[in-house]
Amino acid sequence: MPMQELNTLLTIALPKGKLFEPAKTLLEQCGYGYPELSDQARTLIFEDQERQRKYIICRPTDIPTYVEHGAADLGIVGKDSIWEANKNVYELVDLKFGYCRFAAAAPRAALAADGSFPWRQGLRIATKFPAVAQEYIRQKGLQAEIIKLHGNIELAPLVGLADLVIDIVSSGRTLKENDLVPLEFMGEATARLIVNRASYRLKSREINELVGKIKRVLETEGGELS
């Protein structure tokens, strides 16, 4: 990659999926809109040559990696993905949208008569977030077998793959429909603006400009301190 390009283009990574639209809207409100931007298009890179900006669209879980390595200067991603990725990135602003929380949930049939869950050693836990699950179970003083899945976690206990699940929950409907009972809630997550540690220094003017605009938009929407 030519040095020139690395120097001038401000690259922003946006997540595919449910955070995409609110992220796009926020950028538009800040004057960082780009009409063609979409997570449904075939192309994953959008270049706004006129304003020296580049947008890349990727899986939410990969965004911390792109930003850590400097392939993107900035990224918008859920705190849940940041926790799991455990990457060396700077977290500048809480964007307030995309609220969800981690929950441990078990099948109703596995609960004791008083509704409690019989925690024990050697549980099998299905999750998309093995690092978060490992930390949670460590704090409980237990050992467990963590089974990494890539989607539809609620299926695992129904077919005997796991005793319980650890997953992100927003409304709780999926759990209910599969007769899973939330046992405990862990950290709460919202979308965050993250930045590469070198870009934070080398492109501080451009980055501070965007951060300032985002904070103003959030304030007018009655957001809290970010």
Add this chain to the structure above:
Amino acid sequence: MNRDFLHIPPGMRDWLPGEAWRKRKLVNRLLKAISLWGYEEINTPLLEYYQVLLPGENLWEPDHLYKLTDRDGRILALRSEMTTPIARVVSSKLPERYPWRLMYGGEVFRYEAIQAGKLREFCQVGVELIGEKGPEADSEVLAIAIEALQAAGLKNFTISLGHTGVVKRILESFAADKTQFNQVRSLLLEKDFVGLGSCLLDAGMNREKVEELLGILTRQFTAAEVEQLPAGGSVAALEGLVDWPELAGVFAELQQTLKYLKQAGYERYIQVDLSTLRRQDYYTGMVFEIYTPGIGYTIGGGGRYDELLRYFGKDSAAVGFALGVERILISLLQDPEAAGTLDSPNQAPPVLVAGVDYAKVLERAQQYRRNGQRTLVQAAVDLTRPAAEERAQAQGAVLDWLEGEGSAAEEGDSTAEKGGNDADAGA
């Protein structure tokens, strides 16, 4: 046959011909620039007792050391940075004839979660200035870092300058216990400003003050801005920032350091960022990190560590830095011009002495080497001149072909001599 054992452990790498040469050349350039400041090279073992290396690790998280046990059952570890071993040597083996100006270039090992682009064995070049304190010494090591990077051929880099006093003063401004202190330090190290904000609110700091503080911490000051601050360095003089008297002392100290750097014309490389912190726990004053476009990580960093030597029983101020050789190399190779200077060998191409009479070949080759000419030899009964020419070309060498006994051409008919390199005069 199962050849799985041909792999090398994760995070290690082989340096192939060409690569190894470029790396050595870069290390030599850096050390040469540093030695102009009167620094002397020091070497310490790769393996140390585990306890010796502990101050170089963060104490609130698992260490990143490669460990093994010796036959007496004592725990050994591979060094993960050079500052701590050098502090051990200075405390235990060098006379108290301060200041000591020491430099090093060597491999260190860090057993971190493996990620693409992160080596577990890497090379660091750095300096330690032991027994000097104040902005004079601080600016000396900063200037050395700048000159070393310039000598390496790096054109564009930024030094992000901070001070460990920032966290300390902030926390002193309201009663904070050790747990809170570590939490704030760790949030600031990860630059989790969202988390830092809520942590300070929880600790009882009022909302207005938290927002002001985050404003100061997320701002990059140019050297000129810091310079303009009035004596005492009140931040209130900077537009948009409310007074923060706790930080005045830190600014005053940085102001002095910047003044000396300006004299050398180096202030353009500096950016003051009070959120700058280093992974190691031992820093006690000015700290810095170095960044270059195109590399997403720091390429070096350092700072003042006035209390580390106390761990080894001595009491002496100290300041230093380390540069990451592999990362600087990646950056230089992105710039065709800088890459060219690393590629071109400093020396004439080697001579390939070839012929059917191996005794004569060896004799001629020895003459060349005595004159400082790199020389390869090739002998085979059935070797023909065209075949030898082909070999010479493949090796980038100039051919000196020795005809066999009784053949028409004797000494003097050598391509090498026509090639006109330095060694010819004595050949």
